[in-house]
Amino acid sequence: MVTLQTRSRFISKLSALLLALPLAGCIQDYGEDDCQSTDQPPVENFWAGPNNTDVTFIAFGDSQFGGGAEDKNDLHKVAINEADVQLDWFALGVNEPVANVRGIIMNGDITQNGRDGRMFSENEYGGFTRIYGLCGNRDVKFPMFEGYGNHDFFEWSNIGYRFLKAHPVADSVSVRNAYRVGLSNTAPGTNGHYSWDWDNVHFVQLNLTPSDVDPGHEVDGVRNPRMALSFLKDDLAQHVAGTDKRVIIMSHYGPWTTFEWDNEQINTLYDAIKDYNVIAWLHGHAHATSEYTWNGIQVFNVGSPYYLRYNSDTRGHYSVFRITNDKLYAFDVSWDPENPTDLQYPDNWQKTIDLN
Numbered sequence: 259m260v261t262l263q264t265r266s267r268f269i270s271k272l273s274a275l276l277l278a279l280p281l282a283g284c285i286q287d288y289g290e291d292d293c294q295s296t297d298q299p300p301v302e303n304f305w306a307g308p309n310n311t312d313v314t315f316i317a318f319g320d321s322q323f324g325g326g327a328e329d330k331n332d333l334h335k336v337a338i339n340e341a342d343v344q345l346d347w348f349a350l351g352v353n354e355p356v357a358n359v360r361g362i363i364m365n366g367d368i369t370q371n372g373r374d375g376r377m378f379s380e381n382e383y384g385g386f387t388r389i390y391g392l393c394g395n396r397d398v399k400f401p402m403f404e405g406y407g408n409h410d411f412f413e414w415s416n417i418g419y420r421f422l423k424a425h426p427v428a429d430s431v432s433v434r435n436a437y438r439v440g441l442s443n444t445a446p447g448t449n450g451h452y453s454w455d456w457d458n459v460h461f462v463q464l465n466l467t468p469s470d471v472d473p474g475h476e477v478d479g480v481r482n483p484r485m486a487l488s489f490l491k492d493d494l495a496q497h498v499a500g501t502d503k504r505v506i507i508m509s510h511y512g513p514w515t516t517f518e519w520d521n522e523q524i525n526t527l528y529d530a531i532k533d534y535n536v537i538a539w540l541h542g543h544a545h546a547t548s549e550y551t552w553n554g555i556q557v558f559n560v561g562s563p564y565y566l567r568y569n570s571d572t573r574g575h576y577s578v579f580r581i582t583n584d585k586l587y588a589f590d591v592s593w594d595p596e597n598p599t600d601l602q603y604p605d606n607w608q609k610t611i612d613l614n
Contacts, residue, residue: 269569271374282506283401286374288430289387289402290437292395297439310459311583316341316400317363318576319510319542320562327563330595334563334574335383335397337387340601345578349604350587356578360456362391362400365542365560366407366466366510374426377418377422383427386522392434401439405465406431407510408517413480423478431465435507443493449484453493459537459581460503461516462493467511468527473518481517491530498534504581504613505536512541512559513552530554537586538579544568547575547590549607556611558588565595574598575605586611 266398316338321331347357356408368386375381389397390404410427412419419425420562431450435441438452440539442460445451464486472482490507498505513518513527539557545568547561561575569575571590589604 263409275435287384287387287595288433288437289390289392289396290415290434293391293393293437295437295439295441297393297559311459311581312358313360313459313579313581314358315360315456315579316576317365317508317540317558317560317579319365320367320407320545320564321364321386321390322367322370322562322564324373324380324382326417327370328389329365330565330574331385331389333593333595333598334576336598337574337591337601337607339399340599341400341578341591344599344601345591345603347580347587350589350608350610352580352587356580359400361403362390363461363463363508363540363560364402365508365540366403367409367542368406368430369406369427370413372410372419372425372427373416374430376424376426377416379416379418379564383430392437393439401462402456403438403454403463403464404431404434405508405510408481408578411480411482413475413477418457420477425479426477428465428484431463440481442497443584444448445485445489447612449489451484451486451489451493453497455497455503456596457581458503458583460494460498460505462490462505462507464507464509465525467509467519468507468530469523470525471518484498487523487527487530489529494531494534506533506538506540507531507536508540510541510543512543512557513539514538529554537581537611538588542579547577547592547606549588549609556586556609558609561590561592573602578603581613584612584614586613 316567369382371377374383403498406428429448443453469483545562560577565574589608590606591603592605594600
């Protein structure tokens with residue numbers, strides 16, 4: 259007969275073993291090689307200042323490594339690296355090429371299953387860092403500003419994650435924050451939220467969703483937004499209140515209900531941001547591409563490498579943005595899986611917003 263004391267000793271020994279070997283079978287790689295927070299900015303006008311706003315960046319969501327997504331992202335990287343080679347703003351009335359790309363905003367779902375290779379599981383996270391790196395140091399030539407999404411929390415059967423309550427992919431964002439250039443603010447611990455200014459625009463990366471509600475699942479920490487709403491409130495009060503800065507928020511979920519993200523939380527978010535000049539909310543999760551408004555705020559569903567099921571054109575998608583002193587320009591870009599250098603733009607939608 260196994261007594262409670264015997265079982266307790268067994269669990270204690272097993273826990274010690276797992277803690278001693280948390281990354282067995284895994285090469286831990288956060289993609290930070292040669293990246294420093296004190297590095298020179300990626301373009302000459304990275305901090306041009308509040309009186310000379312001209313910010314260009316790329317956005318997409320749902321790289322979602324695992325289950326065959328590496329092939330999609332290997333194509334996606336080729337299309338992204340063509341952004342400042344092929345693209346221009348002509349269709350939006352500006353006779354200039356896309357240039358001086360500050361970086362890439364990635365709106366959640368880094369991986370499919372939240373796995374980083376520990377205990378001999380698939381190293382999905384390693385696939386992400388191999389392609390996207392951090393500071394333009396891997397296959398993609400632009401710096402990354404990623405967030406975690408619902409798929410980045412481990413919740414299945416591998417004991418190396420479940421027993422240790424480990425969510426290493428969600429935690430990775432906080433690790434990489436120490437190496438990003440130009441951040442204004444970072445959340446404590448492994449919460450992972452962060453903000454920065456490009457010229458007179460304040461960007462806030464809120465990862466999963468702008469909420470403080472922990473859903474309290476059986477597996478501890480699953481789909482916990484990690485106090486993102488509190489971070490947003492404090493960050494705006496500290497870095498935006500009393501200024502004329504414009505604000506862009508980003509998260510994995512958008513302003514519609516999904517999983518534990520409900521209308522009450524969505525309305526609470528609006529109360530937190532309604533007195534600020536929020537010019538855009540960028541999100542992923544749907545794997546699709548669109549633009550729409552919510553409570554008068556412009557929202558962009560920024561596309562993804564997933565060219566099957568989610569887009570009727572069976573093409574991969576990302577979005578390109580430019581913000582000047584008085585305009586926000588944006589359009590959808592698509593690429594052909596048979597030839598990822600074959601870009602169509604503006605595709606599906608284009609947007610010009612007067613900011614004055």
